[in-house]
Amino acid sequence: MLELRNVQVLYDRAIEAVRDVSLSVPDGAMVALLGSNGAGKSTILKAISGVLTQEDGEVVAGSVMFDGKPLGGSAPRDIVRRGIIQVPEGRALFAPLTVEENLLMGGFTRSRSAAKEGIERVYDLFPKVRERRHQIAGYLSGGEQQMVAIGRALMAEPKVLMLDEPSLGLAPQIIEDIFSAVVALNRDAGVTVLLVEQNAQLALEVTSRGYIIENGRIVLDGASEDLRRNADVQEFYLGMAKGERRSMRDVKHYKRRKRWLS
Missing domain, CATH: 3.40.50.300 (P-loop containing nucleotide triphosphate hydrolases)
Structure with a gap:
C-alpha cells in the first residue's frame, strides 16, 4: 500500500x-x-x-x-x-529520440532481454506506438506522445x-483509448x-x-x-446542478456554498 x-x-x-x-x-x-x-x-x-x-x-x-x-x-x-513510477504532466519525452529509444530509457534498470519483452508488451497495449516506433518522439501527436510516456513508465514494471x-x-x-488501456493494466496485470x-x-x-x-x-x-452522487461534487466538479450541466461561471456564491469548507 x-x-x-x-x-x-x-x-x-x-x-x-x-x-x-x-x-x-x-x-x-x-x-x-x-x-x-x-x-x-x-x-x-x-x-x-x-x-x-x-x-x-x-x-x-x-x-x-x-x-x-x-x-x-x-x-x-x-x-x-x-x-513507483510517475508519468508527468506534459509527458516529458526525450523529443530528439525515437519512440523505441524513449521506451528503452524507461527500462534502464532491466536486462536487455527483459527490456525487449517489455517493449513488446507496450506495443501490444498500444498498437499505434508500434507503428511509430522508429519515428522521432517530438514529432508525434499529443495522444501518441501520451501513449509513449505511459509505455516508457511500464518498461520499469511498476507496482x-x-x-x-x-x-x-x-x-x-484518444482519451478513451488511453483510459481503456490503463483500466486493462489495473484489471489484468x-x-x-x-x-x-x-x-x-x-x-x-x-x-x-x-x-x-x-x-x-x-x-x-x-x-x-x-462522490459522483454528492450534490456539491456534482455542482462544483462535474458542472451539474439539479441534473443539468452548468458552467462554473453560472454557480453563484461558489466558495460560500462549499459545505465541506465550513
Missing part, C-alpha cells in the same frame, strides 16, 4: 503547497486525486516520487510510506526501483503507476494506479475511490460512486 500521513510540503522553505494531507492507495486499486489547477495534486505526486528538490520543494512534516516502509530521503532512482493529467489537451477518442485528473467525471468512472484537494488540503474523500 502507498500511504501519505499528514504530509506538509513547502517550496523555498516558505510557500506551503500541501498541508496535513493523508491518503492511501491500496494494492491493486485505482484511486483518483481531483482538484483544480494549483490545488497541490502534482506536488503530492512529486513528494511520492522524491523529485521535489528539483523545484526547491521539501516534505517538512508527515511521511510517505510504501509497503510499510518510508520513502522519505530516498533518491528518485531508488523509488523507481521499488516500483504503482502515477498518472498526472493524462487526458490534458487530448481528443475524446494488477498495477495499482493513482490518477491525478481535472476531468472529474472520467476519473470517478474508472476508479474505486477518490480524494478532492483544495488549497493544499484534502477536503473530501470516499468511494468514487458516492
Whole structure:
C-alpha cells in the first residue's frame, strides 16, 4: 500500500503547497486525486516520487510510506526501483529520440532481454506506438506522445503507476483509448494506479475511490460512486446542478456554498 500521513510540503522553505494531507492507495486499486489547477495534486505526486528538490520543494512534516516502509530521503532512482513510477504532466519525452529509444530509457534498470519483452508488451497495449516506433518522439501527436510516456513508465514494471493529467489537451477518442488501456493494466496485470485528473467525471468512472484537494488540503474523500452522487461534487466538479450541466461561471456564491469548507 502507498500511504501519505499528514504530509506538509513547502517550496523555498516558505510557500506551503500541501498541508496535513493523508491518503492511501491500496494494492491493486485505482484511486483518483481531483482538484483544480494549483490545488497541490502534482506536488503530492512529486513528494511520492522524491523529485521535489528539483523545484526547491521539501516534505517538512508527515511521511510517505510504501509497503510499510518510508520513502522519505530516498533518491528518485531508488523509488523507481521499488516500483513507483510517475508519468508527468506534459509527458516529458526525450523529443530528439525515437519512440523505441524513449521506451528503452524507461527500462534502464532491466536486462536487455527483459527490456525487449517489455517493449513488446507496450506495443501490444498500444498498437499505434508500434507503428511509430522508429519515428522521432517530438514529432508525434499529443495522444501518441501520451501513449509513449505511459509505455516508457511500464518498461520499469511498476507496482504503482502515477498518472498526472493524462487526458490534458487530448481528443475524446484518444482519451478513451488511453483510459481503456490503463483500466486493462489495473484489471489484468494488477498495477495499482493513482490518477491525478481535472476531468472529474472520467476519473470517478474508472476508479474505486477518490480524494478532492483544495488549497493544499484534502477536503473530501470516499468511494468514487458516492462522490459522483454528492450534490456539491456534482455542482462544483462535474458542472451539474439539479441534473443539468452548468458552467462554473453560472454557480453563484461558489466558495460560500462549499459545505465541506465550513
